[in-house]
Amino acid sequence: MKKTILKIHPGDNVWVALQNITAGTAVSDGDITVTAIRDIAAKHKMVIQPIAKDGPILMYGVLVGLANEDLAAGELITTKNIRHASGQFAVSGERHTGWTPPDTSPWENRTFMGYHRKDGRVGTGNYWIIIPLVFCENRNVQLLHEMLVKELGYKEPSPYEALLQQMLRHFKQGAPAVKTATLPLPGRTFPNVDGIKLLTHTMGCGGTKDDARTLCGLLAGYITHPNVAGATVLSLGCQNAQISILKEEIEKRVPGFDRTVICLEQQQTGSEKELITQALQQTFEGLTHANTFQRQPAPLSKLCLGMECGGSDGFSGISANPAVGKVADIIVALGGSVILSEFPELCGVEQELSDRCVTTDMAARYVQLMRDYASRAEAVGSGFDSNPSAGNIRDGLITDAIKSAGAAKKGGSSPVTDVIDYPGRVQRPGLALLCTPGSDVESTTAEVGAGANVVLFTTGLGTPTGNPVTPVIKLSTNSTLANKMHDIIDLDTGPVISGDATIEAISDSILEMVIDTASGNYTTKAQLLGQDDFIPWKRGVSL
Known part of the structure; x- marks a missing residue:
């Protein structure tokens, strides 16, 4: 029997609905049984225990909101009954950089076919x-x-050109509108x-x-x-x-x-x-x-992965984002580089990330960048709490802190080896934090500018985002999206939600796709669509 709810962290006081729950239905997790007070759509959250007004809402083990009113067990959380809140953070003298690297033995001798440059980096395209x-x-x-x-x-024939040609022939000559074969690409x-x-x-x-x-x-x-x-x-x-x-x-x-x-x-x-x-x-x-220039074998340590999300939903933080986080840890353990950006979507996990910085100076740099960014937003009457879009909220990301706690999973668990301000470049292996907006095209543009030669992009609602020079692999958080918008999704992580696959199995599939893409053997859906998005961030308030 498939699970109905999920408690992400032992300290959480809300459950995530994995399926639609009808009001009056009793759902259980271990020794706890709670009856839903009202209908709760999949991806949304249900209170496990009574929470008093102004009491904390906890997810992923961190503070993600405060109750606007007394909440009974079984209540649905909404933008009306809770508000954004996140924990305080400061530079700590202790470094929490110890981690257990994943088993990389299946990948240690793997290579991709790339373009070797004289500066030592390797391209996945030319x-x-x-x-x-x-x-x-x-x-x-x-x-x-x-x-x-x-x-x-290089001009790709458009299927719409063939369709228009059919329509013109039919209009001018009264010829039947028969299908025309796709025009061949010239050599x-x-x-x-x-x-x-x-x-x-x-x-x-x-x-x-x-x-x-x-x-x-x-x-x-x-x-x-x-x-x-x-x-x-x-x-x-x-x-x-x-x-x-x-x-x-x-x-x-x-x-x-x-x-x-x-x-x-x-x-x-x-x-x-x-x-x-x-x-x-x-x-x-x-x-x-x-x-x-010709492709030559290169070790996976020459990969620099950009981790991105857009059109996120309530499943992002429990399917696609943790799966790419596993990939991030493997690449870091192999000596490669990973970029985690979108600073407004790291709100609430600042303390954990700053503690993972390998030096105190690096932690101080990250904390200052976060505070400066937040101050600029507040100076114009906004703030990180304004980050979730209408689509995010509709699909279960009620506060920025809920969204951020799930978004941060894309970076895995390795130590932070670099903190980069926009428009800087990755200079060393490991996990780098890059200051960018949460806007997916601006952030993807910046990640590529920083050196990402493949981007892993998770989405729950669907977005066609691509890049002119770096392949963007689109990962759906749920199978409904993968089936509905199959023309933009490269790989479905929805089986994690249905229980048909583990995060480990999905992450292995993602890494195989990364290698195929980096070698030029797989063309991403964004590349097939000619989705060459490029938007520079004009340094100001963009969430």
Whole structure:
């Protein structure tokens, strides 16, 4: 018989409903039996014991809310009867960095086929990127991109184009609307170049000088990324984000950077025709060189995994997030790197994470970043408690602390070896905390800029998020979503909820998919859809 409820931590005073529970139904866990006072939908939470007004709501063993009224055993928690609350945190002199690494023997001799770069990192792809240094150049880079993609064989045929062609024939000739086979992809001129990607944005001028420097830092992270073979950068000339700043940020990340970077400035070059002509000629030459790179075996220690979530639900923290957390621990134990970001979604687990930092200075850096972020949100009348979306709340994530306690599971249990402010880069193996918003596209954009060569993205409600240069593997927290939105989900962790699979078995499947993806043998659903999301974080309040 499948379980109806789950108590996540021995100290919790609420249960998670794994199935819909009808009012009046008695449910049990061990020696405790509670009768539901009202209907409780799957993913939502039921109070185990009476809780007095202003009493604590505990999940995952931490404070996640306070009662707004007296709550009886069997009551459903809602945004009306509880409010967000989280525990206090401070830098502790004690380091809780001891951990038991998982058994890595099945993975120690495994490799993936990647692109080896001279800086020692290994790419899971080999892309050319085209970047505007300021939004004024968006049209020019789009023109350049469209020509290269079309003429060099990278334009994927759209099933909607075939459908539209059918409709036009039917309209003009009265021909029957028969199905048309998918148009074949033309042969690529440069078969070892996985794609030509466009990174448009709305920044580069009009903001502060710090905004310009931050943008250049993020773009430098993409240019020096191991998945990138080379870049074409178009600048207007008069904007705050100057080519000289970009070059400084490139050198800061990879001293003596050796890959091709073409920088052209329109106000120096002259006419659009001259600018595009030079860009085409130089980019074609750069692509010729990029095509000489080939995949070679690399150990799993060369993986840098970004851990991301979006459209989370009440099952995220008990299926997909713990499963990718197991993967994180395996990669760290093998000598690889893992990035945990989305700082507004670490609210309530600050003490645990700061205690796991390998040095007191690192813990102090993390605590200060969290406090500064929270203060900026409060200064404009908001706060981390505003983070859960309408969809999150509807599917059981009632407070930010509930959401955060589950989201933090993506990072596993290893010590924190680095704390990075945006738009910094991962410099050492182990688990790194990267300061980003909770907004999934902004956070994914930042993780890739920091060096993630594969992203594991968990979702309970469904989101198509992808990235231009790094494959994003989408993991559903429940099987209903996997079946309904199968075109965006790569792997279903729902069997954990149904009891048909263990977290360990699912994590093994995830890691196998990571290896296949990193080797170019598996194409993610986001890649198939051409979901190339890129949104820089303009350093301000974004939750």
